[in-house]
Amino acid sequence: MASNSGFTMVLPTLNGKNYERWQVQMKVLFGYQEVLDVVQDGFQAVEDEATEVQRSLHRECMKRDCKALAMIHQCVDDSNFEKIAQSSTSKEAWDILGRCYAGAEKVKKVKLQTLRREYELLQMKDEDTIADYFTKIRSLTNLMKGCGEIMKDQLIVEKVLRTLNPKFDHIVVAIEESKNLEDIKIEELQSSLEAHEQRIKERSLDRDPEEEDSVFQMQDLWPLCF
Structure with missing residues (x-):
């Protein structure tokens, strides 16, 4: 100083x-x-x-x-x-x-270009849990930040919401309609999605596959009813 x-x-x-x-x-x-x-x-x-x-x-x-x-x-x-x-x-x-x-610096810039491409293509896989996917997102964004990339929370939140497994579509719509994405913290989003994921697992244990599919279809329509 x-x-x-x-x-x-x-x-x-x-x-x-x-x-x-x-x-x-x-x-x-x-x-x-x-x-x-x-x-x-x-x-x-x-x-x-x-x-x-x-x-x-x-x-x-x-x-x-x-x-x-x-x-x-x-x-x-x-x-x-x-x-x-x-x-x-x-x-x-x-x-x-x-x-x-x-x-x-040249090596870092080349590496950053590769990481950006990997980040753009990253999608949640069927076998991924919410925790798994957020770990992948964090690992990749930390590497990008290490190469000089500026990663705002809002952009990461938007990335997660548009690349989740389709079974989370109804909760994504609810979040986008009820929340200001600029105010959502990454940890808050993960916590909400994990809680929803747990409810899905609990319900699936009590229903047969056909009934579960029917419930998901109804849930997809709920946001449109308000």
């Missing part, structure tokens, strides 16, 4: 898994500290025949560069610090980190 003119900043830390986010945050901090230009473009060495004005400007650039390099040192973990420990300028350190993570 750093303070400048009464403004407290929580400094981001590069830990090997968050480079994309980290470098965006760092650019904002560099801009706030008025050193972004020396980090991205560097500065020229002073010539022997340079004037006093040029030397003064060079000293100012060196001062700003040291400030930027100190910020980078504060905002990386031990592993990343070792990669830039011998860097003499902020641009050199910044470029080294960029090269180190360029390949990893």
Whole structure:
């Protein structure tokens, strides 16, 4: 945490898994500290025949560069610090980190494309329980989040509702008509569906298959009666 003119900043830390986010945050901090230009473009060495004005400007650039390099040192973990420990300028350190993570970010983006495709195709299977299906959804969305994807609860709730087994159609209609999907939490949805699934199992033990099918058909019509 750093303070400048009464403004407290929580400094981001590069830990090997968050480079994309980290470098965006760092650019904002560099801009706030008025050193972004020396980090991205560097500065020229002073010539022997340079004037006093040029030397003064060079000293100012060196001062700003040291400030930027100190910020980078504060905002990386031990592993990343070792990669830039011998860097003499902020641009050199910044470029080294960029090269180190360029390949990893490309791999992450390719993996994310594969996960998105898998997520789009995911459907609840006949043999899946509600708990099984939510586990699959959570596992996949966690992997996507790990690759940088932003997953809002509402989108996950909508995904679950449209990909459930058809035997849950009547409860899906009831939820969509009676609830604001923006307000439904994933845990709340799972709990409601599991309770309904349990009622289905209990009723199936007391009915023959033909009677059960008849009951489901009637249940499908109930939402239309209100």
